[in-house]
Amino acid sequence: MPIGYDLDPARRVCTRCIYDERVSAISFDDAGVCNYCQQLDGLVDQYGTGRPEGEEEFGRILDTIKAAGRNKKYDCIIGVSGGTDSSYMVHQAVHEWGLRPLAVHYDNTWNSAIATQNIARVLLPLDVDLYTHVVNNEEADDIFRSFFRASVAEIEASTDLALAEVMYRAARKYGVKYVLEGHSFVTEGITPVGRNYFDGKYIASIHKKFGTQPIKSYPLMDFKRFLYWTTVARIRKIRPYWYLDYNKEDARSLLEREYDWQYYGGHHLENRMTAFFHSVYAPQKFNTDFRNNTLSALVRNGQLSREAAWAEYNSAPHVENELVEYFQKRLGLSQNEYASIMAEPAKSWYEYPTYKKRFERMRPLFKVLADANLVPRSFYLKYCFPTKIEG
Template structure:
C-alpha cells in the first residue's frame, strides 16, 4: 500500500497531488489519495468537466441566458479583476458565445497598475461596459487593518465578499439574472475552509471589534441580503470553466497575443493586498502556503511532476520588492507594531461570530439552491458542512 511519504519522510503527502498533513481537515484513503482530490473527482462527474456532456449542458445554459436577456442591454454580469481567468472569460463570452456582458469590478484601492491596465486592454476592444464600485480607501484600509490586528487569516475576505455583493447589485440594477465567474476547480482546486472562511457577519464583527471608523461605502453582504439575491431575486451563478475544458496557460497566451495583456507574476498577485496575503501573511504568520492549490492542480492535470511541484512548494514564495513597506505605510503601521502583530499567536474564525452555523442548519436549502445554480457549488461544499475546530 502506498502511504504518500515518498516526497518528504516527515510529512504525509497525497500520492496524487502535493497536499500534505498540514492542510486543514485532510484525510487519505487506502491508496494515499487525499479527500480533496476525491472531492474534485466528484465535481468532474457532477459537471462532466471537459467532456461533450459538459459542453452540451453549458450550451443549454447559454441558450437560457440569451433568452432571459432578450430586449435588455446586458444578458450577464462578469466579475473582472485583470487576472487571467476573468479576462479570458470576457473574451470567450463576447467572441465565442455571443453574449452581451457587463463587466463588474470591486476596487479595494489596492490594485496593481498592471491589473487596471489589463481590464482596459480587454474590455475596450470588445466594447464591453465596466461597472465599478470603488470603496473609500480609508474605510477599506480600516477593515484590512482590523483583520490584521485580530490575527486571523482572512485578511482578504472582505474583498472577495464585496465583489460578489457588487455583482449582485449590478445585476439587480440592470435586471440581469445571470452572474458569470472565471473560477476553475480544475486549475485552482477548492481552497480548504480551515483558514479561508468569510461571511458578512464575520467581517462586520472583526471590524466592529478592531476597527476605528464606520465603513458606509463598503458593500457588505449580510445574511438577509444573501438570501434576497439567491431566493427572491433568483440571480444564478454560472461558472463556465466548471463545464468546459479550460487551459490557463493557453488562455494567458491568447490574452497576451490578442490584447497585449500582461502577466502579473503569479496566481492572485494582480492586487497588492492579495499579494501580501499569499506571499507574506499566510506563509510567515500561519505557516500556510496557498501555492499548493495551483501546484496540486498542475500535478493532477499532468502538467507538472509531483517532485518538481513539491520542490517549488518548498522554495520561499516570491515577495514583491517593497511590498511589506507598502503594506505598513498604507495601514499606518510602524515597523515595531507590524512585527508585534505578526508575532502574535494566530487566531481562527471559529473564535468570532459568523453565519457558519446558520449555513449548516440550512444545508438542505442550500443544496437545492446549489443544484439550481443559485449559490456556488463551492459555497455549499465548504460552508454548509461542520468543520473541525482547530486546536
C-alpha cells in the same frame, strides 16, 4: 516506506497531488489519495468537466442566458480583476459564446497598475461596458487593518465578499439574471475552509472590535441580503469552467497576443493586498501556503510532476519589492507594531461570530440552491458541513 510519504518522510502527502497532512480536514484512502482529489473527481463526473456532456450542458445554459437577456442591454455579469481567468472569460463571452456582458469590478484601492491596465486592454477593444464600485480607501484600509490586528488569516476576505455583493447589485440594476465567474476547480481546486473562511457577520464582527470608523461605502453582504439575492432576486451564478475544458496557460497566451495583456507574476498577485496575503501574511504568520492549490491542480492535470510541484511549494514564495513597506505605510503601521502583530499567536475565524452554524443548519436549503446554480457549489461544499476545528 508508508503510502503517501514519498515526498516527505516527516509528514503524509497525497500520492496523487501535493496536499499533505497539514491541510484542513484531510484524509487519505488505502492508496494514499486524499479526499480533496476524490472530491474533484466527483465534480468532474457531476459537471462533465471538459467532456462532451459538459459542453452540451453549458450550451443549454447559454441558450437560457440569451433568452433571459433578450431585449436587455446586457444578458450577463462578469466580475473582472485584470487577472487571467476573468479577462479570458470576457473574451470568450463576446467572441465564442455570443453574449453581451457587463463587466463589474470592485476596487478596494489596492490594485496593481498592471491589473488596472489589463482591464482596459481587454474591455475597450471588445466594447464591453464596465461597472465599478470604488470603496473609500480609508474605510477599506480600516477593515484590512482590523483583520491584521485581529491576527486572523482572512485579511482580504472583505474584497471577495464585496465583489459578490457588487455583482448582485449591478445585476439588479440592469435586470440581469446571470453572473458568470471565472473559477475553475480543475486549475485551482477548491480551497479547504481551514484558514479561508468569510461571511458578512465575520467581517462585521472583526471590524466592530478592531476598527475605528463606520462602514459606509463598503458593500457589506449580510445574511438577509444573501438570502434576498439567492431566493428572491434569484440571480444565478454560473461557472463556465466547471463545464468546459480550460487551460490557463493557453488563455494567458491568447490574452498577451490579442490584447497586449500583461502577466502580473503569479496567481492572485494582480492586487497588492492579495499579493501580501499569499506571499507574506499566510506563509509567515500562519505557516500556510496556498500555492499548493494551483500546484496540486497542475499535478492532477499532468502539467507538472509531483516532484517539481513539491520543490516549488517548499521554495520561498515570490515577494514583490517593497510590498511589506507599502502595506505598513498604507495601514499606518510602525515597523514595531507590524513586527509585534506578526509575532502574535495566530487566531482563527471560529473564535469570532460568523454565520457558519446557520449555514450548516440550513444545508438542505443550500443544497437546493446549489443544484439550481443560485449559490456556488463550492459554497455548499465548504460552508454547509461541519468543519474540524484545529488547534
